[in-house]
Amino acid sequence: MSDETASILVVDDDPLIRLLAREILEQDGFVVVEATHGEEALQQFAATGADLVLLDVLMPGLDGFAACERLRQTPSGLHLPIVMMTGLEDExxxxRAYDAGATDFIAKPIHWPVLAYRLRYILRASAAVRELAWRAEFQRVLIDTLPIPLSVEDARGECLACNPAFEALVSLTCVTHSGPARPLVASAELPPPPNPLDARGQRVYETSMRGTGGNPREVIVHQAVFVPPGTGEPGLISAILDITERKRHEERLRLADTVFQTAADAIVVTDAQGVIKSVNPAFTTLTGYSPAEAxxxxxxxxxxxRHDDQFYTDLWRTLTETGQWTGEIWQRHKNGPTFPxxxxxxxxxxxxGRILEYVAFFSDISQRKLAEQEIFFRANFDPLTGLPNRSLLHERVDQSIKQARRMGRRMGLLFLDLDRFKQVNDTLGHVVGDALLCQVAERLQECVRETDTVARYSGDEFVLVLPEVAHARDACAVAEKVIERIAEPFALNGATVRIGVSIGVALYPGHGQDQAALLRHADLAMYQAKAAGRNTYRQYETLMTDQVVKQMSLETDLRLALLNQELAVHYQPILDLESGALAGAEALIRWPHPQRGMVPPSEFIPLAEDTGLIREIGAWVLERVCQTLGEWDRIGLRVPISVNLSSHQILRGLTVEAVEDLLRRYSLRSELLAFELTESVLLSNTIQAQQWLEAIRRLGIRVDIDDFGTGYSSLAYLKRFPVNRIKIDRAFVRDMVSNPNDRALVEAMLAMAHSLDLDVVAEGIEDEEQLTLLRRLGCEYAQGFYFSPAVPDADFVRIAANLGAIGQ
Incomplete structure (x- = not known):
């Protein structure tokens, strides 16, 4: 639209005014539209619009003021030039005209010659105002939609304007110059600029500021000076670029690069076709290839x-389908060696979703695999012999049972215990004992097939697993072969050692349906082999289990007997053969069971030793003997009582201090108490036993060697240990009258004892001939059924009285 063709809406109720306005304005090139009153004007404007409205003030109906206000309320009338014609010239x-929204006014009567010029001027001025308004709106929208935070402040640092991006950055609402000014948040919270404005009045710097929620933000600030119109004072425009995420991304990149460069794992980056784009230093260290080579x-x-084509096919299929693959793979070093x-x-x-790259991480697991192998070996094999251990043995037995069940066959299990191994270990030392176990393991492996298993069960116990056994005699044949092979001498550190082996044989399915039953029954059979004299084998029989049940029942009863004070101490007289006087007594334990009757010591003493109850029983017997000695002393009976001690008591419980306490509590003279020890006690731990015996002898307690001749009789230990006398076992006394060999042995023992200045007690005297011979050979003391069996305390007192021993 040009000024010449502008459309003018003339609104006046006076036809003459409308006519004159039309003629004048059309002559000047305007397009004129007429309306007679305010309502018509609104309708006409809504229908055709207008570039300018020439509006009379005083009209019937809707006057000019109201019409002007209504026009301004329409979207098209917001910036419409409205010139009001009025004869009212009062202020x-x-x-009121201006308040209603009038652009200008013309006083009536109208000076018609200048009307067109005045309207044309108003049109041009309005167009300029609309242009400015459009530009201002454009700039506002542009600034508001810019993602870069912008703020404008005056010379005093007060905020004149800011955009939503700035408000979001600082989480505050800015005000413009039309509202009350307040300090600019950015200026208040930004540190002082590090550099001054340049010659152009600009500067750029990087700094930190508090953002939304007080969170620190990294920003780049662009500032430029401007002079607001009408003030002459320079202000400052700030454009703030939030680079927090960029800095974080850069930090992540730096961290990623640091990880890439310093990672212990090798890292390889390839493109989508698998061509290597990058490798890290660890890759070079592990593979020997430099980045330039790779x-x-x-x-x-x-x-x-090390892998076939199918391995790589599966790898790539998994990688394509899932986007990842993890597993063990062998690589080749640049110099040739391969490594896992x-x-x-x-x-x-x-x-x-398109694949851009592949990233691979790998590490050398050679040491880990060696450690895993070591862990597996330690978990499944005996470290000394290299044989399968108990854990792996159980697996092998289970596998063999499953195989035999599936094939409808037998399988055999042999439980082995070395005979006399403890003697070798104690006398020659653990190093020799370990060497012996290793040689035994080698010989056992020579006795079986490759499909069989030789396992070390514990200590000197081994187990053989024979997966396929056609007949029971086949397993027994293996047992015989093992016994024969183990019986051969072992060369150990310059010494030649001979041992034996006791073997128990159990067969699936006849002797058990699972590994626990087979091992238990083979173990029972092995103990039967030991009971049969050792160095032999026994096949499991149901009766063996019955015997074990009987033993378990006996053990339970023995514990109850100890708890309920059912045990008793009997005393067997010891006589002086020269004078016939009572020389002492041996305390012997008895067990009158409420249901079983009198239980022989040969049944419950070994059981007590196996279960450890012997220590409690021995302590009880010693306490009871000391109590009896005190009672005898009060009636004038003062003869020593011999108490049998086991190795369990000497080495694991009965201290010298405990013996002193007993003597003190019962006010006993030490010479009234004697201890009887077997030869095996002296050999079990010579240093400890010697120290204990020497301390006992210093108390004045006599020490006797019981069952002399049945063990490892040696002049060496008789000379070394502080022994007072020896007791010849009944096995030699029983047949010495009729058997020259037994008589010779008794004579030799007496001669050896007398040469060492030791007294001798002969056990098991049953008749006059034995007594006469012992007197003639010079034996000092004797005991046996010929004189009296072991009797209760009261009966022994009567015997002592008959022999005149009371009151002496």
């Missing part, structure tokens, strides 16, 4: 030939 009318190649560079690695491969995809 109030003029103010980049541009494919991972086939490291192919070890644990590798993880990840596909890197773009937003559309």
């Amino acid at each position: 109030a009318s003029i103010r 980049i541009g190649e494919t991972p086939r560079l490291l192919k070890s030939e 690695t644990w590798e993880s491969i990840e596909a890197v995809r773009d937003a559309d």
Whole structure:
């Protein structure tokens, strides 16, 4: 639209005014539209619009003031030039016109020659105002939609304007110059600029500021000076670029690069086709290939030939389908050796899911595999012999049972215990004992097939597993072969050692349906082999289990007997053969069971030793003997009582201090108490036993060697240990009258004892002939049924009285 063709809406109820306005304005090139009153004007404007409205004030109906206000309320009338014609020239009318939204006013009567010029000027001025308004709105929208925070402040640092991006950055609402000014948040919270404005009045710097919620933000600030119109004072425009995320991203990149460069794992990056783009230093360390040698190649560079084509096919299929693969893979070093690695491969995809790169991480797991092998070996094999241990044995037995069940066959299990191994270990030392176990393991492996298993069960116990046994005699044949092989001498550190082996044989399915039953029954059979004299084998029989049940029942009863004071101490007289006087007594334990009757000591004493109850029983017997000695002393009976001690008591419980306490509590003279020890006690731990015996002898307690001649009789230990006398076992006394050999042995023992200045007690005297012979040979003391069996306390007192021993 040009000024000449502008459309003018003339609104006046006076036809003459409308006519004159039309003629004047059309002559000047304007398009004129007429309306007679305010309502018509609104309708006409809504229908055709207008570039300018020439509006009379005083009209019937809707007057000019109201019409002007209504026009301004329409979207098209917001910036419409409205010129009001009025004959009212008072100040109030003029103010009302402007308040209603009038652009200008013309006083009536109208000076028609200048009307067109005045309207044309108003049109041009309005167009300029609209242009400015459009530009201002454009700039506002532009600034508001810019993602960069912008703020404008005056010379005093007060905020004149800011955009929503700035408000979001600082989490505050800014005000413009039309509202009350307040300090600019950015200026208040930004540190002082590090550099002054340059010659152009600009500067750029990087700093930190508090953002939304007080969170620190990293920003780049662009500032420029400007002079607001009408002030002459320079202000400052600030454009703030929030680079927090960029800095974080850069930090992540730096961290990623640091990890890439310093990672212990080798890292390889390839493109989508598998061509290597980058490798880290660890890759070079592990493979020997430098980045220059690896980049541009494919991972086939490291192919070890340890995997077949199917392995790589599966790898790539998994990687394609899932985007990742993890597993063990062997690589080849640049110099040739191969090594195992644990590798993880990840596909890197773009937003559309297309694969861009592959990233692979791998580490050398050679040491880990060695450690795993070591752990597996330690968990499943005996470290000394290298044989399967108990854990692996159970697996092998289970496997053999399953195989035999599936095939409908037998399998055999042999439980072995070495005979006399403890003697070798104690006398020659643990080093020799370990060497012996290793040689035994080698010989056992020579006695079986490759499909059989030889396992070390514990200590000197071994187990053989024979998966396929056609007949029971086949397992027994293996047992015989083992016994024969183990019986051969062992050469150990210059010494020749001979041992034996006791073997228990159990067969699936006849002797058990699972490994626990087979092992238990083979173990029972092995103990039967030991009971049969050792160095032999026994096949499991159901009766063996019955015997074990009987033993368990006996053990339970023995514990109850100890608890309920059912045990008793009997005393067997010891006589002086020269004078016939009572020389002492041996305390012997008896067990009158409420249901079983009198239980022989040969049944419950070994059981007590096996279960450890012998220590409690021995302590009780010693306490009871000391109590009896005190009672005898009060009636004038003062003869020593001999108490049998086991190795369990001497080495694991009965201290010298405990013996002193007993003597003190019962006010006993030490010479009234004697201890009887077997030869095996002296040999079990010579240093400890010697120290204990020497301390006992210093108390004045006599020490006797019981069952002399049945063990490892030696002049050496008789000379070394502080022994007072020996007791010849009844086995030699029983037949010495009729058997020259037994008589010779008795004579030799007496001669040896007398040469060492030791007294001798002969056990088991049953008749006059034995007594006469012993007197003639010079034996000092004797005991046996010929004189009296072991009797209760009261009966012994009567015997002592008959022999005149009371009151002496």
